[in-house]
Amino acid sequence: MFPLPVAGCLMVHTSRTDGPMDIKHCDFEEPLVEIQQRIDELGSFSTTEGVDFSAEIAKLKGRSETMLGEIYSRLTPWQIVQVARHPQRPYFLDYIRMMSDDFEELHGDRLFGDDKAIVTGFATIAGVRMAVIGQQKGRDVKENITRNFGMPRPEGYRKALRIMDLAARFNLPIVTFIDTPGAYPGLDAEERGQGEAIARNLREMALYEVPIVVVVIGEGGSGGALAIGVGDRVLMMQNSIYSVISPEGCASILWRDATKAEDAANALRMTAGDLVGLGVVDEIVPEPVGGAHREPMQTAMTLKEAILRSLAELQKQPKQRLVERRLEKIRRIGPVLDQ
Amino acid sequence: MAWFSKPKYTVLASSKKEQQSRNLWTKCDGCGETIYNKEWEENLRVCPKCGHHQRISASDRILLLMDEGTFREEDAYLRTTDPLAFSDSKGPYREKITVTIAKTGLRESVIAGSGRIEGIPVEIAAMDFEFLGGSLGSVAGEKICRTIDRAIRHKRAVIITSCSGGARMHEGIVSLMQMAKTSAWLGKLKAAGLPFISILTHPTTGGVTASYASIGDIIVAEPGALIGFAGARVIEQTIRQKLPEGFQTAEFLVERGFVDLIVPRKEMKSRIAKLLRYLGCKA
Numbered sequence: 377m378f379p380l381p382v383a384g385c386l387m388v389h390t391s392r393t394d395g396p397m398d399i400k401h402c403d404f405e406e407p408l409v410e411i412q413q414r415i416d417e418l419g420s421f422s423t424t425e426g427v428d429f430s431a432e433i434a435k436l437k438g439r440s441e442t443m444l445g446e447i448y449s450r451l452t453p454w455q456i457v458q459v460a461r462h463p464q465r466p467y468f469l470d471y472i473r474m475m476s477d478d479f480e481e482l483h484g485d486r487l488f489g490d491d492k493a494i495v496t497g498f499a500t501i502a503g504v505r506m507a508v509i510g511q512q513k514g515r516d517v518k519e520n521i522t523r524n525f526g527m528p529r530p531e532g533y534r535k536a537l538r539i540m541d542l543a544a545r546f547n548l549p550i551v552t553f554i555d556t557p558g559a560y561p562g563l564d565a566e567e568r569g570q571g572e573a574i575a576r577n578l579r580e581m582a583l584y585e586v587p588i589v590v591v592v593i594g595e596g597g598s599g600g601a602l603a604i605g606v607g608d609r610v611l612m613m614q615n616s617i618y619s620v621i622s623p624e625g626c627a628s629i630l631w632r633d634a635t636k637a638e639d640a641a642n643a644l645r646m647t648a649g650d651l652v653g654l655g656v657v658d659e660i661v662p663e664p665v666g667g668a669h670r671e672p673m674q675t676a677m678t679l680k681e682a683i684l685r686s687l688a689e690l691q692k693q694p695k696q697r698l699v700e701r702r703l704e705k706i707r708r709i710g711p712v713l714d715q
Numbered sequence: 716m717a718w719f720s721k722p723k724y725t726v727l728a729s730s731k732k733e734q735q736s737r738n739l740w741t742k743c744d745g746c747g748e749t750i751y752n753k754e755w756e757e758n759l760r761v762c763p764k765c766g767h768h769q770r771i772s773a774s775d776r777i778l779l780l781m782d783e784g785t786f787r788e789e790d791a792y793l794r795t796t797d798p799l800a801f802s803d804s805k806g807p808y809r810e811k812i813t814v815t816i817a818k819t820g821l822r823e824s825v826i827a828g829s830g831r832i833e834g835i836p837v838e839i840a841a842m843d844f845e846f847l848g849g850s851l852g853s854v855a856g857e858k859i860c861r862t863i864d865r866a867i868r869h870k871r872a873v874i875i876t877s878c879s880g881g882a883r884m885h886e887g888i889v890s891l892m893q894m895a896k897t898s899a900w901l902g903k904l905k906a907a908g909l910p911f912i913s914i915l916t917h918p919t920t921g922g923v924t925a926s927y928a929s930i931g932d933i934i935v936a937e938p939g940a941l942i943g944f945a946g947a948r949v950i951e952q953t954i955r956q957k958l959p960e961g962f963q964t965a966e967f968l969v970e971r972g973f974v975d976l977i978v979p980r981k982e983m984k985s986r987i988a989k990l991l992r993y994l995g996c997k998a
């Protein structure tokens with residue numbers, strides 16, 4: 377029940393017309409910072425000197441908005457990586473809070489413990505009951521330690537499996553939210569079978585006879601993301617990423633130089649548009665100009681509509697057909713030549 | 716080369732092997748001892764001094780397991796479409812594939828087909844580390860799914876021998892999806908009531924460990940094999956401490972409950988055949 381576990385203080389959001397005063401800027405947004413400084417200067421000048429600069433300020437705000445639009449209309453893959461990892465980006469529990477009428481968190485894998493990097497439970501969204509599963513990052517250092525920076529351990533994947541199993545038995549659709557740098561690469565995680573936990577989820581998710589909608593909301597980091605990512609409809613937020621390896625990791629292995637991450641980001645085709653082309657993603661969920669973190673509520677409402685629409689379509693299909701189509705779709709990814 | 720050079724059904728002979736056979740001695744990677752080649756080969760490339768299991772190719776693995784003359788390769792000519800049109804600092808992936816085919820004599824990282832083990836018909840897929848580190852890409856994923864399809868069609872068991880560094884980065888997200896694809900198909904095999912034996916050899920890591928390799932009905936490993944999800948260096952960097960001796964070995968995984976049994980190479984065929992019979996497979 378509400379109140380929800382607090383993932384961050386993002387909900388007191390700034391609307392774009394108020395100026396992006398609390399927004400942390402990405403490197404590529406540097407020109408906006410200059411305009412904002414100018415606006416702030418004029419603002420304080422107005423109060424101290426009693427001169428009216430409102431016309432000037434309005435002009436600068438207009439220019440700032442135009443510039444933001446221009447920057448975001450042609451983001452490079454590497455810039456999208458920055459937005460996907462933005463520390464103010466809405467996380468799983470932020471979306472749940474903004475979208476759902478009710479949320480009941482369920483804890484533990486019944487085998488080892490309760491992994492806080494994956495949150496699971498039941499939710500009601502616009503009257504529709506469902507099981508929800510999401511990777512959860514922290515908003516500050518303390519919370520990130522609790523959430524392990526959104527990097528699940530085997531018990532997290534096993535908790536997810538338990539809840540998905542429950543959903544399948546009691547006929548609840550499943551919605552998963554992907555946002556992780558990857559499965560936790562730690563000694564304990566290896567000892568408890570990180571590989572087995574991921575693999576088992578992949579096998580089981582493929583055959584559940586309830587609709588599964590997957591949403592990539594931020595970072596889709598390799599097997600650790602995929603472990604909750606097998607479904608009937610895969611949605612991807614416009615400025616999120618999904619890849620077999622991080623651009624930094626790929627650069628250090630294939631370029632032997634971690635600073636070549638930008639090149640790797642281009643080569644890996646990890647953006648929403650690329651993934652639609654490769655048959656991995658079905659639908660891109662648009663984000664407001666300037667990214668989800670500038671307008672969290674608006675983003676959440678767009679996502680809510682997309683999830684409900686997908687579920688409604690999937691609910692119409694007979695169970696057997698649902699599974700058949702899910703399998704066909706997975707099988708088609710990565711066509712081969714026969715010479 | 717007693718058991719390696721049976722031309723009748725040798726799928727592919729690698730040039731490397733010929734070169735090696737010109738030398739009289741082989742140095743063991745385990746203990747550093749110099750072993751007379753004849754003894755080395757007769758012992759299936761297991762060091763007679765320390766028991767170290769040297770890596771062997773997919774075709775040698777198949778020869779080791781299958782009854783003589785029974786293996787028939789399937790889908791030998793599948794090729795990647797290079798779905799990402801990938802290029803790195805060393806050039807295009809397409810060229811890398813062409814060069815690797817020429818260099819290794821292999822066509823991809825998996826050799827698949829059907830054959831018999833002590834008379835029991837099985838479908839088998841074997842990974843070869845020489846082909847881009849045995850990486851799992853679209854072709855390997857598709858070959859494994861077709862192997863499972865054949866097994867379901869003919870009501871046979873599936874055997875996969877893993878030897879891989881993980882997903883193939885050059886195929887990006889497409890390689891990641893092969894993990895989902897192969898695991899999903901193993902779900903179909905399970906639903907069809909057919910067994911899957913996963914054989915883990917040195918090394919089995921990354922995306923292969925996080926998919927089919929870890930979900931065998933029975934999981935068998937070779938002694939000393941490195942088996943894990945994350946790389947040891949990444950783990951050390953993450954937790955900022957040295958890893959214990961024997962971490963991520965086959966023996967470590969048996970202790971933690973993720974491998975059923977460790978079987979030396981010499982006994983592999985007979986033990987797998989026995990396991991298959993327990994699971995109701997008939998010759």
Ligand SMILES: [Zn+2]
Nearest residue numbers: 743746762765
């Ligand atoms: Zn030795």
